[in-house]
Amino acid sequence: METDYFSARQDPSYWYDQADFTTVKGWLGSEIVCPACGRSHKISTRLMEERSKMTDHISEYLPQLGLGGSCVVVMDENTKRAAGDRLMAGLADYAPRAVVFTRDDLHADEEALGSLMIALGEKPDFLVACGSGTITDITRYNSYMTGIPFISYATAASVDGFASGTTPLLVQGFKTTCPGTAPLGIFYDAAVLAAAPDSMTAAGFGDVLAKIIALIDWRLAFAAEDEPYCPLIAAIVDRAVEACLELADDLAVIKPDNKVKKLSDIHNSKEKEAKLKRDQEAALLARGQACVKLMDTLSLTGIAMQMMGTSRPASGSDHHISHLLEMNDIRRHKKGSLHGDKVGIGTLIGMKMYLRLFEQGELPQQRPHMAADLWEKEVRRVYGPLADQAIAKNTPYPPSGKEWEYQRKQIAKAMDLYGYKYIDRFKTLLPTARDKIIAMGGPVRPDQLGYSRQETYDAIAFGKEVRPKFTTLRLAERFGWLYDLAEEIANGLPEGKIY
Ligand SMILES: [Zn+2]
Numbered sequence: 001m002e003t004d005y006f007s008a009r010q011d012p013s014y015w016y017d018q019a020d021f022t023t024v025k026g027w028l029g030s031e032i033v034c035p036a037c038g039r040s041h042k043i044s045t046r047l048m049e050e051r052s053k054m055t056d057h058i059s060e061y062l063p064q065l066g067l068g069g070s071c072v073v074v075m076d077e078n079t080k081r082a083a084g085d086r087l088m089a090g091l092a093d094y095a096p097r098a099v100v101f102t103r104d105d106l107h108a109d110e111e112a113l114g115s116l117m118i119a120l121g122e123k124p125d126f127l128v129a130c131g132s133g134t135i136t137d138i139t140r141y142n143s144y145m146t147g148i149p150f151i152s153y154a155t156a157a158s159v160d161g162f163a164s165g166t167t168p169l170l171v172q173g174f175k176t177t178c179p180g181t182a183p184l185g186i187f188y189d190a191a192v193l194a195a196a197p198d199s200m201t202a203a204g205f206g207d208v209l210a211k212i213i214a215l216i217d218w219r220l221a222f223a224a225e226d227e228p229y230c231p232l233i234a235a236i237v238d239r240a241v242e243a244c245l246e247l248a249d250d251l252a253v254i255k256p257d258n259k260v261k262k263l264s265d266i267h268n269s270k271e272k273e274a275k276l277k278r279d280q281e282a283a284l285l286a287r288g289q290a291c292v293k294l295m296d297t298l299s300l301t302g303i304a305m306q307m308m309g310t311s312r313p314a315s316g317s318d319h320h321i322s323h324l325l326e327m328n329d330i331r332r333h334k335k336g337s338l339h340g341d342k343v344g345i346g347t348l349i350g351m352k353m354y355l356r357l358f359e360q361g362e363l364p365q366q367r368p369h370m371a372a373d374l375w376e377k378e379v380r381r382v383y384g385p386l387a388d389q390a391i392a393k394n395t396p397y398p399p400s401g402k403e404w405e406y407q408r409k410q411i412a413k414a415m416d417l418y419g420y421k422y423i424d425r426f427k428t429l430l431p432t433a434r435d436k437i438i439a440m441g442g443p444v445r446p447d448q449l450g451y452s453r454q455e456t457y458d459a460i461a462f463g464k465e466v467r468p469k470f471t472t473l474r475l476a477e478r479f480g481w482l483y484d485l486a487e488e489i490a491n492g493l494p495e496g497k498i499y
């Protein structure tokens, strides 16, 4: 039977009414036979709960997750202060032992994974990750290797990996997707999320935004390369992005002066002070609620990854650009920036690339490919000691001949059916997304994170070698446009000319 690539049932919007937050929450802890793709999607996470003073109440949820005995709580010095100490007190009945990472620039790498493994000592009955992305990933992989279940207490809405079932790890410096376990429960508290640094919340927003690119990359990969795809999962992610875009105003950095309008009209200073306090409290409350919704959204996209069993629903060229920047930072012992910051920038670049590729309303004119020997030379220059790994994962030439002819036809059909419409939105979405990130105090250009023009070019031109997956970057490469676009964008970005 021929694969159905293009019917209405493959459109995420066809499944919207089954892809809302409440419906998906109802699937937690179960396995569903998917009405959209026919696969069976398993969700191991059984609970997602927000509550005031969650640290004091978390132990009430453990029996229903089947957890008892003793636990190890994994944290770093910041998350210890934010919630870890209170969490230890709240888990007093479970003989908690704290493992606190004190490394300055913590990554989910061999050193961190090994040191947690050793610190586990007498096998505890369950693990608690108290933190955000990195702490959760370190705990997740240890949980996978030891078979000890874990729960996640989120201290910041900064990343979508909480609920994921796969683990991004640095393996000999190369960002690699490894297996992992999903947490049995994810717990959070509005006040704790709202108190996290503004930059972390902005990064979480950037990580959700990335799905705009991840989704179109995924759907085109399905059409061009027959990559496994599920329109229901795409719909969950799509709706999560829409919800998140609406939150942006409430997530913006709180500047008390801006929130108190016409203060000069109030002459009584006591009254003025009281109004200031009221306004600040209201703004904090709104921000707390917005942070919870952002966390819901991030968890939901994590659940989408768990359902698919891969990171594909949530990660496209946006993430590959970010991964290469991160790998090169670590190699050069440069202190890194937040995952969501780089991913948010990768998303803006991804939108720009799609707009440029298809600006004539037709497929781009075919241009020549980079010669194989030059490609290898460039990969060696960009990846340095990691180049052998990058070269082993990739081929020097994109598909050609009949294979490319077929893919080109599939891409043309996909573009006519939904692609042009989707990308047309970027004309307004790109400046809107940029401005929303700015309002949250996040970066929108690589140079704001200290990356040079050359590093920006390298990340766009050779981010694709991080994974042999079809994304915006591969699409541009196949039409022979990638290196020109990388140059154009890298040249224009520092002057703010590109978007
Ligand atoms: Zn499905």
Ligand SMILES: [Zn+2]
Pocket (backbone or CB within 6 Å): 159, 160, 161, 207, 319, 339, 343
């Ligand atoms: Zn991410």
